[in-house]
Amino acid sequence: MFDLAGKVALATGASRGVEKGVALGLGEARVTVYVTARSTGKGARDDAGSPAETFGEVKSLGARATAQSVASVIRLLKQKSLQPAEREGI
Secondary structure, X not given: OOOOOOOEEEEOOOOOHHHHHHHHHHHHOOOEEEEOOOOOOOOOOOOOOOHHHHHHHHHHOXXXXXXXXXXXXXXXXXXXXXXXXXXOOO
């Protein structure tokens, strides 16, 4: 496994599926992960999760993480104030 401690990644669409797997893989590699999805709540599909659930799973791997809505991340990027966080920001 890779050790990417100190790196930061934006995991879009990370509430389910392949994207969730990518977010978890990044967490295993000790990357600070910003977990985002279109919706901040649990989806209507049976396999739908939420960014908050993925956030919790990434945190349980010992990685730094935050869950943000896509709109929040875009706003932070425009302000150039996107910083690693230790809280759920939804």
